[in-house]
Amino acid sequence: MQRMKQTALDIYAWFERRLQLEGPVKEAVLHQVPRQTASWWYVFGSAAFTLLFLQIFTGILLALVYVPSAGHAWQSLNVLNHQIPLGWFLRALHGWGSNFMVAIVLIHMAQVFLFGAYKFPRELTWILGVFLLLMTLGMAFTGQVLRFDQDAYWGLGIGASIMSRVPWIGSGLVHLLLGGPIIAGATLSRFFALHVFVIPGTLLLFVFLHVWMVLKLGVNDWPMPGRVVRRATYMEEYHHLAHTDGIPFVPGAFWKDLVFSGAILAAVAVCAMVFGPFGPGGQPDPSIIQTVPKPDFFFLWIYTILSYLPPQMETPFLLIVPLLAIAILLALPLVAAEGEKSWYRRPVAVLVVSTVAVCFGVLTHLGTTTPWSPHMSAWSGDPLPVNRIHDATPLARQGAVVFQAKQCRNCHSVGGSGGERGPALDAVATRLTIDQMRFKVVTGGGNMPAYGKNLSPSEIEALVRFLETLHPANEPPAYDASRRTVEASQAADSAGEASSLRANEGSTP
Amino acid sequence: MSNAAYPANRQEKTSGVNPATTSGDARIVSRRWLLFKAAIALNGAVGLVLAVPIFRYLLAPWRKDASYESWVSLGALDEFPVGETRLANYKNPSADPWDGQTDNVACYVRREGPGEFKVFAINCAHLGCPVRWFPQSQLFMCPCHGGVYYADGSRASGPPERGLFTYNWKIVSDNLQIDAGQMPTLSNTAKLVTISTRPGDSKCSG
Numbered sequence: 015m016q017r018m019k020q021t022a023l024d025i026y027a028w029f030e031r032r033l034q035l036e037g038p039v040k041e042a043v044l045h046q047v048p049r050q051t052a053s054w055w056y057v058f059g060s061a062a063f064t065l066l067f068l069q070i071f072t073g074i075l076l077a078l079v080y081v082p083s084a085g086h087a088w089q090s091l092n093v094l095n096h097q098i099p100l101g102w103f104l105r106a107l108h109g110w111g112s113n114f115m116v117a118i119v120l121i122h123m124a125q126v127f128l129f130g131a132y133k134f135p136r137e138l139t140w141i142l143g144v145f146l147l148l149m150t151l152g153m154a155f156t157g158q159v160l161r162f163d164q165d166a167y168w169g170l171g172i173g174a175s176i177m178s179r180v181p182w183i184g185s186g187l188v189h190l191l192l193g194g195p196i197i198a199g200a201t202l203s204r205f206f207a208l209h210v211f212v213i214p215g216t217l218l219l220f221v222f223l224h225v226w227m228v229l230k231l232g233v234n235d236w237p238m239p240g241r242v243v244r245r246a247t248y249m250e251e252y253h254h255l256a257h258t259d260g261i262p263f264v265p266g267a268f269w270k271d272l273v274f275s276g277a278i279l280a281a282v283a284v285c286a287m288v289f290g291p292f293g294p295g296g297q298p299d300p301s302i303i304q305t306v307p308k309p310d311f312f313f314l315w316i317y318t319i320l321s322y323l324p325p326q327m328e329t330p331f332l333l334i335v336p337l338l339a340i341a342i343l344l345a346l347p348l349v350a351a352e353g354e355k356s357w358y359r360r361p362v363a364v365l366v367v368s369t370v371a372v373c374f375g376v377l378t379h380l381g382t383t384t385p386w387s388p389h390m391s392a393w394s395g396d397p398l399p400v401n402r403i404h405d406a407t408p409l410a411r412q413g414a415v416v417f418q419a420k421q422c423r424n425c426h427s428v429g430g431s432g433g434e435r436g437p438a439l440d441a442v443a444t445r446l447t448i449d450q451m452r453f454k455v456v457t458g459g460g461n462m463p464a465y466g467k468n469l470s471p472s473e474i475e476a477l478v479r480f481l482e483t484l485h486p487a488n489e490p491p492a493y494d495a496s497r498r499t500v501e502a503s504q505a506a507d508s509a510g511e512a513s514s515l516r517a518n519e520g521s522t523p
Numbered sequence: 524m525s526n527a528a529y530p531a532n533r534q535e536k537t538s539g540v541n542p543a544t545t546s547g548d549a550r551i552v553s554r555r556w557l558l559f560k561a562a563i564a565l566n567g568a569v570g571l572v573l574a575v576p577i578f579r580y581l582l583a584p585w586r587k588d589a590s591y592e593s594w595v596s597l598g599a600l601d602e603f604p605v606g607e608t609r610l611a612n613y614k615n616p617s618a619d620p621w622d623g624q625t626d627n628v629a630c631y632v633r634r635e636g637p638g639e640f641k642v643f644a645i646n647c648a649h650l651g652c653p654v655r656w657f658p659q660s661q662l663f664m665c666p667c668h669g670g671v672y673y674a675d676g677s678r679a680s681g682p683p684e685r686g687l688f689t690y691n692w693k694i695v696s697d698n699l700q701i702d703a704g705q706m707p708t709l710s711n712t713a714k715l716v717t718i719s720t721r722p723g724d725s726k727c728s729g
């Protein structure tokens with residue numbers, strides 16, 4: 015026993031003599047950190063680090079089978095899903111790992127922002143972190159492209175359409191992005207190179223520098239209201255704190271990092287097991303147009319914004335806002351390097367984070383339901399509820415047929431089914447008079463196409479007679495007061511004529 | 524002099540003698556620096572020389588739009604009945620063998636008269652999603668953000684800034700040909716057109 019131990023020590027010494035890693039490792043592991051930073055709030059960075067290595071590892075395993083060729087990528091993914099034992103699980107791990115990684119990086123960023131950790135002397139750590147976020151998103155997007163299915167294909171189309179809006183050089187940029195004039199073999203090859211070599215290589219380098227600075231500058235101290243960061247005094251204060259009220263990084267703070275990383279890995283595995291891999295969806299054949307392209311989860315919010323912007327604002331928005339946002343993030347630590355760290359004294363920061371979070375949530379939710387998209391098969395797939403036409407006149411029934419056949423249903427729901435692009439028409443007759451409805455149908459306006467040229471007068475008449483029946487039983491349809499007066503006076507006139515006729519009759523002896 | 528050149532010689536260092544000066548006169552030191560700078564310059568020059576072909580290679584796809592386009596046939600004229608809009612497919616003219624299905628490109632052909640055509644790109648002018656044609660209501664609808672176009676390709680509603688993109692076409696021996704080869708986007712097809720506020724009379728025809 016004793017001898018074995020001695021041999022082990024000898025072997026260790028042999029290596030250590032050559033590697034000389036003991037010193038730096040001990041220094042990194044045992045450096046003092048302020049006691050309060052051993053907190054569950056500080057675990058997200060290391061979890062992102064762990065997930066990065068999960069992604070690299072599972073990515074290499076997938077690359078053993080995946081074929082980065084536009085002609086074969088889709089088939090190779092299906093082989094992974096269905097033929098290679100547990101290939102589906104590896105794909106699921108990589109896909110869920112990606113989602114978790116983006117989420118954790120975002121949470122990490124929010125935490126670091128709220129804790130004021132970007133302030134002096136950690137400005138550069140934050141700036142590298144912004145690039146790490148961008149690269150993580152870049153990995154998510156390029157990864158979605160490598161899952162070479164219809165969504166990937168049309169997602170690239172969206173990317174190219176956005177690129178093409180750059181003034182003057184737009185068309186050249188599109189060619190660079192796609193590797194040619196259209197989405198084809200060259201496109202997949204270059205996204206493969208980006209996803210597997212370029213971005214991960216840069217990412218690893220930046221992660222190394224990021225972590226290096228965390229070790230060298232020390233973990234951000236727990237923000238205390240009133241403890242103000244000043245360039246002149248901060249370093250001294252921090253070291254004082256770390257040494258009077260500090261603990262060694264390992265194990266004091268590190269065990270929580272380890273536990274959380276393990277839990278996150280387990281969560282990824284459970285999601286992968288339960289929900290399985292993402293796609294691939296339909297094959298990437300652009301002549302199959304029966305498709306509803308949609309980006310992956312973390313890009314849905316952009317998809318939503320693009321549907322609500324007024325057309326004229328879209329290009330300026332797309333070109334300016336992302337650059338502006340990145341510039342603000344990069345400039346933040348330089349502008350606000352000093353001052354309070356505590357969120358109790360930074361209401362604007364708290365407001366910004368909560369606003370961004372709420373916006374992200376709402377936009378993403380809208381992106382999952384896409385109320386702005388016409389339901390392409392509602393006109394043929396969602397029949398009108400029977401009670402809507404049960405008591406209708408023949409003309410109104412004719413109108414109901416027009417309503418279905420002319421794809422009104424794709425944008426308008428009745429009885430809860432149909433598109434949501436336009437308002438639900440269940441009670442439209444209580445809002446609009448028959449003339450207003452006729453006008454709307456003929457001239458359109460406000461995202462409603464004009465049907466004037468596509469419907470015959472008799473079709474329009476039948477249609478509005480049907481729309482007129484769309485009101486609750488206990489609510490009468492809207493009517494035009496002046497119209498009533500006209501009708502009433504007409505009725506009165508004809509009645510008057512009749513009575514005078516009768517009077518004449520009566521007067522005849 | 525010989526010993527002092529090694530920084531390991533603590534004795535010399537702590538005694539306050541600068542090793543640089545003891546290792547020789549300033550001329551030797553500056554010669555080393557000169558050589559060092561020359562070596563940097565050499566690498567810089569080689570780097571520059573290498574950068575030219577590398578950039579040329581990287582920018583290879585950056586070509587004039589016209590250089591990508593060529594005439595492709597969509598089929599015989601009688602495949603397209605007058606007054607109707609039909610989906611047609613063609614093979615991308617600059618296809619590579621490893622493109623797989625991606626070089627099948629679709630477009631809509633509308634025959635307005637015996638010798639009058641309009642050929643629309645499948646890509647919505649908003650973000651390039653594939654629009655679908657509904658002959659019953661004579662509308663194109665986009666599944667992505669709800670862009671809608673009339674039968675003549677003009678914008679009906681939704682986020683697109685203009686009507687559908689069109690291809691140039693010609694008739695060659697009873698065949699319909701179009702000038703195709705690149706994904707139509709706002710940068711390479713007819714420039715932006717102002718949107719008319721009245722629906723149905725958009726001036727853009729691509």
